[in-house]
Amino acid sequence: MDDRSLETLGLADAPRDHPLLYPGAWPADSGLLDGDSLLPLDRLVHDDRAPVLAVGSNACPGQLRRKMDAFGIVSPLPMVKARVTGIEVGVSAHVSRLGYVSASPFHAPGHLRELFVIWLDDEQLAVIDASEGVPRPDGNYGRAWLPASDVRIELADGTTLPGAFSYVNRHGVLHDGTEAPRTHPGQRPLITELLLGSARLRQLFGVTPEEFCARARADAGLCERGTLLFAAEKLVTTSGLEAYLPAGPA
Template sequence: MEAPDPRTLEALDLAVAPREDPLSYPGRWPPESALLDGNRILPLDTLVFEDRVPVLSVGSNACPAQLVHKMAEHGVECRIPMVRARVTDIGVGVSAHVSLLGYMSASPFHSPGSTRELFLTWLNEAQLAVVDTSEGVDSPTGNFHRAVLPAADFRIELESGDVLDQAWIYVNRWGVLHNGGPGPRPHPGRQRPLISELLAASAELRELFGTTPDEFCARARGNRGLCVRGREVFAEKRWTTVSGLEQYVRPHPRSQARLGTARAQQTGRPGTGASLSPPWI
């Protein structure tokens, strides 16, 4: 009898997708840079892919199971380099909308002076189109725009020491939530305490979504009208603020995808390599 493959998402405890379990959002991220190859996590021998588009993830797009789910839905090969990056001046906040998938997603905001580790996914054009669709980039009712982060304003350094010229990131159209202070509130990385706090602060939200995180997820999931009303309540209560990244949004992002294929400034060991699969054109 063959031994089970230790590289599968199940074996690595990475198999739960927030799309299937909303309270698990943002999902588990890989412990290190890796190649997501279908249902397996494989090692990478290079960190930069010049014929792919670098996209920073602040939420479930850094969860391998979520990416597998998204690609499978559209019949696109899920062979994606996922690279850890040290990013300056970007914070992770709470989206000022309720996701149709039943959770409160993360959205980036401008956070001068901060540094954090995020995952960079290197996407070919077919994969980029899938993620754009999942974020509503081309939809008038979508929740995200795609923005470009230039090196002049945001340093994105890979583990190799390479610094990208630029990368893309998804910016919320409705802004992010604040907690009464001058700037955005950080996303806690867990749904239960976040949703519990929001429900406790608003009788109208409790009337719409129930009194517990489980009720919130169940009622929100797939109910577009309810999610829109939740977003409106955030705005009416003046809980929302801008992300500070609006100026970096580009009007027709996918048509400009090739412009987002960033070169690396070689400050460490060489990190360039060929794409793992041909880009879709």
């Protein structure tokens, strides 16, 4: 029998432990995350679970495993590759306490890319909510329902979902210099470019991606100052998805 362990598949490392790897390795295809293995999936739609569109490390099996392990959750978790139209992966306008600048979706009409839908039972959804700061009033993300009228999610068997949840950053996203949202290029190139572009950011976080990650992980207050600096230096724009954010707890 083929070895389907996360280690063998190159999917075991979690950005929580290795922030410069963010968003982490994604699977080549759909699968069932079961313990430390990614097994073949027998069906794509799981009507008894909540569909969540993953745009960052929630599509990394190693990261998902770490999140579930922290709460003793061992139930299998379906991960389904999908063709998604209307969404692109942007850069969250906050510095994470885990040492990286994470991803957040932004509205991109007509844009097509492959993302993962993770199907979560109630316990799993509560864990992912907590990891994204939902429903804390000071949380960085809100869980928003993105309807099919704006975001088309098509599975490999031709099924089109009526919509899915996704985590939208309440601070907005970083722009590309033209007020349009910038795409997330991966952690090392992103932090390198951000540090080169801001002397004040270098004063806070150092001059290399390694320094940035180490300082952010060591000081939650510094992360808050970095988040405020993004706004102060006018690096932030809207994602176009704010209307879908719940006013209160998701």
